[in-house]
Amino acid sequence: MALSLGLTPAVASDAGSRIGPELSFDIPAQDLDRALDAFGAATGVQILYETALVANRRSGAVAGVLDRDAALRRLLAGSGLVPRVIATGTIAIAPSREAVTDPGLLRAKQAAHVYYGHAQSGLVAALCRDAATRQPGYRVVLQYWLDPAGRIVRLRVIGSSGDDARDRAVARVVTAARFDPPPAGMPQPVTVAVEPGRGGAAGCRSEASLVR
Secondary structure (H helix, E strand, O other), rough: EEEEEEEEOOEEEEOOOOOOOEEEEEEEEHHHHHHHHHHHHHHHOOOEHHHHHOOOEEEEEEEEEEEEHHHHHHHOOOOOEEEEEEOOEEEEEEEEEEHOHHHHHHHHHHHHHHHHHHHHHHHHHHHHOOOOOOOOOOEEEEEEEEOOOOOOOOEEEEEOOOOOHHHHHHHHHHHHHOOOOOOOOOOOOOOEEEEEEHHHHHHHHHOOOOOO
């Protein structure tokens, strides 16, 4: 079971985000949300971003034959934002470390790293126990919000598996999970990408990755 967790907004490193072979691009400079949508349509990569994060920002122009990593960085140049791979074919857009000047947000992110590990372990165990969610061959991306007691009070599917019943099953299992109270000031929502490995239930014992 491959499980990636991320906070949105996040303080993300821009390292390790190479995402594919060279393609021909012709995306003019424009409003950043429209440019990101155009990039997703051109590459087949799912781009996740908060509307408020990209509002009033402009993209760079992207033209020519480039690998997708270089194209996305060119598109984001000067925006103060960076790409972060959270699952195969899924990229989250987040502020660069240099762009986050609020010390409180940085401390909250650091405190959340340990919390991430506990949340990840609990979700993997819950998803692997349920017959409807432990089988391979799908990917679902969710966002959820926690109350101070660690209960999920809101959840939305932002990247469907293409199977409504499977989406509902994953949402049901995640919503039923119980967490410790989150660190004070932890940025929300939490973004979760669920992608069981080819080994099916056996893969539940071996694979889980944490987005930092």
